[in-house]
Amino acid sequence: MSFDSTYTRELPLVEAKKSFKEIDEVIALPTETKPTKGWWIAFSISSTALLIGAFCLSLTFYYGIGMWGNNNPVGWAFDIINFVFWIGIGHAGTLISAILFLFRQKWRTGIARFAEAMTIFAVMTAGIFPIIHTGRPWLAGYLLPLPNQNGVWVNFSSPLLWDVFAVSTYFTISFLFWGIGLIPDLATLRDRTTSKIKKTIYSVLSLGWTNSNRNWSNYERAYLILAGISTPLVLSVHTIVSFDFAVSVLPGWHTTIFPPYFVAGAIFSGFGMVSTVLILVRKVFNMEHIITIGHLEKMNKILLATGMMVGYAYGMEFFIAWYSGNTFEQFVFINRAFGPYAWAYWTMVSCNVIFPQLFWFKKIRRSIPITMVLVILVNVGMWFERFVIIVTSLHRDFLPSSWAMYYPTLVDLGLLLGSFGFFFTFLLLFLKTLTLVSISEIKAVVEGAQPTIHPHPGGNGQHHD
Amino acid sequence: MVSIMIKKLINFVKEYDSKDDREPRSKKLFGLAALYNTPNEIITAAADVAGKGYEKFDVYTPYPMHGMDDAMGMKSSKVGYVSFALGLTGMCLALLMIWWMSSVNYQNIIGGKPFFSLPPAIPITFEGTVLLTGIATVFGMLILFNQLPKINSPLNDTDFMKRVSSDKFGVVIKADDEKFSDSEVRKLFLSGGAFEIQEIYYRETNLGIKTPIFDGKFISIIFATAILTAIITYITLNIVLYDVVPFDWMWKQAKINSQSKSDFFPNKAGMREPVNGTVARGFLPYEYKGMPDSSVKLLSNPLAVSRKVLERGQERFNIYCSPCHGYFGEGDGRMKDQFPKPPSLHNQKVLNWSDGNIYHVITNGQNVMPSYAEQVSVDDRWAIIHYIRTLQRSKNASDEDLTKAK
Numbered sequence: 001m002s003f004d005s006t007y008t009r010e011l012p013l014v015e016a017k018k019s020f021k022e023i024d025e026v027i028a029l030p031t032e033t034k035p036t037k038g039w040w041i042a043f044s045i046s047s048t049a050l051l052i053g054a055f056c057l058s059l060t061f062y063y064g065i066g067m068w069g070n071n072n073p074v075g076w077a078f079d080i081i082n083f084v085f086w087i088g089i090g091h092a093g094t095l096i097s098a099i100l101f102l103f104r105q106k107w108r109t110g111i112a113r114f115a116e117a118m119t120i121f122a123v124m125t126a127g128i129f130p131i132i133h134t135g136r137p138w139l140a141g142y143l144l145p146l147p148n149q150n151g152v153w154v155n156f157s158s159p160l161l162w163d164v165f166a167v168s169t170y171f172t173i174s175f176l177f178w179g180i181g182l183i184p185d186l187a188t189l190r191d192r193t194t195s196k197i198k199k200t201i202y203s204v205l206s207l208g209w210t211n212s213n214r215n216w217s218n219y220e221r222a223y224l225i226l227a228g229i230s231t232p233l234v235l236s237v238h239t240i241v242s243f244d245f246a247v248s249v250l251p252g253w254h255t256t257i258f259p260p261y262f263v264a265g266a267i268f269s270g271f272g273m274v275s276t277v278l279i280l281v282r283k284v285f286n287m288e289h290i291i292t293i294g295h296l297e298k299m300n301k302i303l304l305a306t307g308m309m310v311g312y313a314y315g316m317e318f319f320i321a322w323y324s325g326n327t328f329e330q331f332v333f334i335n336r337a338f339g340p341y342a343w344a345y346w347t348m349v350s351c352n353v354i355f356p357q358l359f360w361f362k363k364i365r366r367s368i369p370i371t372m373v374l375v376i377l378v379n380v381g382m383w384f385e386r387f388v389i390i391v392t393s394l395h396r397d398f399l400p401s402s403w404a405m406y407y408p409t410l411v412d413l414g415l416l417l418g419s420f421g422f423f424f425t426f427l428l429l430f431l432k433t434l435t436l437v438s439i440s441e442i443k444a445v446v447e448g449a450q451p452t453i454h455p456h457p458g459g460n461g462q463h464h465d
Numbered sequence: 466m467v468s469i470m471i472k473k474l475i476n477f478v479k480e481y482d483s484k485d486d487r488e489p490r491s492k493k494l495f496g497l498a499a500l501y502n503t504p505n506e507i508i509t510a511a512a513d514v515a516g517k518g519y520e521k522f523d524v525y526t527p528y529p530m531h532g533m534d535d536a537m538g539m540k541s542s543k544v545g546y547v548s549f550a551l552g553l554t555g556m557c558l559a560l561l562m563i564w565w566m567s568s569v570n571y572q573n574i575i576g577g578k579p580f581f582s583l584p585p586a587i588p589i590t591f592e593g594t595v596l597l598t599g600i601a602t603v604f605g606m607l608i609l610f611n612q613l614p615k616i617n618s619p620l621n622d623t624d625f626m627k628r629v630s631s632d633k634f635g636v637v638i639k640a641d642d643e644k645f646s647d648s649e650v651r652k653l654f655l656s657g658g659a660f661e662i663q664e665i666y667y668r669e670t671n672l673g674i675k676t677p678i679f680d681g682k683f684i685s686i687i688f689a690t691a692i693l694t695a696i697i698t699y700i701t702l703n704i705v706l707y708d709v710v711p712f713d714w715m716w717k718q719a720k721i722n723s724q725s726k727s728d729f730f731p732n733k734a735g736m737r738e739p740v741n742g743t744v745a746r747g748f749l750p751y752e753y754k755g756m757p758d759s760s761v762k763l764l765s766n767p768l769a770v771s772r773k774v775l776e777r778g779q780e781r782f783n784i785y786c787s788p789c790h791g792y793f794g795e796g797d798g799r800m801k802d803q804f805p806k807p808p809s810l811h812n813q814k815v816l817n818w819s820d821g822n823i824y825h826v827i828t829n830g831q832n833v834m835p836s837y838a839e840q841v842s843v844d845d846r847w848a849i850i851h852y853i854r855t856l857q858r859s860k861n862a863s864d865e866d867l868t869k870a871k
Contacts, residue, residue: 153573213523441528
């Protein structure tokens with residue numbers, strides 16, 4: 001893939017009215033054709049990873065969490081690292097669908113649906129980890145304040161409980177947001193298909209949507225309200241995730257910078273994952289004209305900005321450790337950068353802060369192969385960020401007698417692999433069954449889609465704007 | 466064999482899949498529909514239709530069109546009111562829940578903090594607000610404002626709908642509008658540049674001619690689903706989540722219970738016996754066990770009389786002694802016609818007995834009365850004896866006692 005001139009065209013489907021039909025065809029194509037060889041290869045890889053994860057999970061269920069490498073000072077390890085990693089990835093979807101919507105960024109329409117789907121699958125993946133981490137996940141219902149025979153309720157002042165509420169609310173709202181966005185598209189698919197079975201399914205899922213303007217009017221208002229509430233919600237979710245650490249009294253966790261630092265990191269990692277997958281998807285499904293290189297460039301700019309915010313947080317943590325004069329705090333940070341896990345720390349810093357600086361150059365921002373390498377590094381770096389925060393803070397306790405190293409077991413690694421399998425299996429199924437770009441939203445931003453005159457019922461003539 | 470069956474199944478599915486399932490339409494007109502090519506044409510047509518005074522009409526576009534609400538003379542959407550009301554409710558409910566659960570219903574001391582304070586309640590209150598706002602917005606918009614789901618709308622499954630969900634723009638004026646007249650509506654549509662006019666008829670199910678809910682296939686599918694759900698739920702809850710490792714609530718563990726067999730110990734019993742001569746606390750052996758009461762002399766009541774001891778004695782007496790001896794020790798208990806009547810506790814013999822004699826009878830038994838050593842603890846026996854003495858004194862009170870009571 002070289003720097004191709006066709007990539008620089010923005011929305012070439014704009015020119016004529018008849019292009020609405022072409023938009024339908026391009027976007028609905030994956031749902032109407034048999035899967036390609038490439039899709040089957042990807043699906044077999046991801047489902048194999050999923051099966052490995054399922055096997056490791058059954059071992060965990062049967063023998064208990066002693067199968068993991070967690071030990072006495074390092075009580076939180078891969079379980080919580082994976083949870084924070086995946087929940088962070090979800091945040092890009094909401095940012096694109098809600099915050100960019102409120103800022104009237106029309107370019108979001110090309111990637112919003114896909115990013116929202118990623119949010120949902122990422123939150124589903126993330127949700128597995130705190131539940132299996134409890135040891136007996138089939139009793140997870142007790143995480144909620146449900147009436148029970150002991151008459152006792154959950155602890156409302158615990159950040160872990162806030163997490164339960166935040167993540168479940170986040171999943172529900174993201175799912176509703178994604179779901180109402182799909183309704184008009186499902187109606188379009190329903191009217192396109194010739195298969196009776198598909199038509200029945202799409203008819204039920206589209207709830208009998210008729211594209212009526214009286215419905216659109218309420219629909220648009222509801223969409224705006226959802227975007228409005230999703231914006232503070234997405235900020236609250238990772239803030240509360242960071243409270244899991246910041247509200248404790250452990251040096252390395254007990255810092256006030258955690259909420260904004262975590263939110264910036266979440267958006268950073270989320271955009272990294274969106275870019276990684278989109279680059280492949282737009283090529284495989286021939287959607288280079290809808291998901292343009294312009295989109296990728298804009299996402300790279302956001303990566304550059306959020307990467308530097310994360311870098312600022314890394315620096316500020318060191319500054320505060322020195323400025324506080326607290327020996328425990330200072331020890332933790334020096335140990336992070338030069339202790340036994342220094343390799344993880346420097347992987348994190350180079351992937352998250354140093355390499356993304358290449359995005360200052362326009363040529364690199366618009367080069368697909370280099371972007372691909374950099375965004376994969378971002379994914380790696382952000383996973384290591386959580387590793388560094390969790391493991392290096394825990395493995396050197398207040399008491400040197402309880403110091404220990406953490407090593408993951410094969411089951412830990414299998415669960416990490418399985419989480420990727422889970423995520424990508426859902427994503428691949430989504431790509432073949434639903435529209436990965438919003439048809440109705442794309443049509444609305446095509447040139448010439450909106451009327452140039454705005455008549456009123458009483459007024460006889462028409463007036464130009 | 467199997468491959469033939471699979472092939473037959475695939476053929477059946479394919480045949481079913483390609484069937485034309487268009488529902489028959491009635492003769493009753495739902496409305497007239499016009500199709501337009503461009504956004505400007507449709508928005509002008511919408512303003513024309515609204516301007517002519519039609520009320521039961523709607524515009525159909527593949528995507529939301531700016532300015533269409535104004536052109537149709539529509540008021541701004543009221544979805545926001547529902548969102549706001551339910552959002553406020555969500556906030557209040559969440560706060561109320563936290564306050565009631567943690568400071569009213571079950572007060573749990575956590576780190577010596579107040580049972581309820583606002584700052585730690587804020588995150589959950591916020592999430593509750595957002596959750597209810599979001600649910601209210603989506604379901605309010607769909608169900609209250611748009612009357613969805615409605616899969617059998619007369620417009621669905623028509624050529625008109627296939628066009629407006631893809632690349633054309635349409636207007637429908639319903640036949641039950643007061644001003645509706647076939648020729649005038651057609652004229653209006655054509656003057657606005659409509660390239661096609663279609664008649665939309667009601668479905669038979671819309672008019673109640675056919676009721677799909679009583680369809681045999683539908684009912685049997687519902688029944689089959691109900692039975693299947695019941696079976697799966699039963700298996701999940703009663704077998705999988707109850708009796709299979711690791712979901713068995715840790716009932717099956719690699720340890721020996723006191724009553725189970727063990728090959729490890731020579732006597733094959735899982736239970737360990739105490740060393741010979743071991744005496745458990747509070748179970749000192751009774752030294753006059755099985756001896757006649759004449760030999761018991763030395764025992765005296767170790768408990769001092771107090772209200773608490775007497776109440777304990779009364780309670781134990783009422784439980785263990787009153788069935789035969791009666792509540793006042795007169796030998797007229799509830800068992801009197803089914804069991805030999807015991808002598809009154811107020812006869813001269815018992816009045817003259819020392820406390821040790823009574824203790825001996827309770828511990829050892831006498832005649833048909835069995836030993837109560839297993840049921841009544843040593844201290845309780847002495848408390849009962851104090852109570853019996855009280856009963857005796859109350860039955861044989863002297864004048865002196867009465868003046869003392871004053």
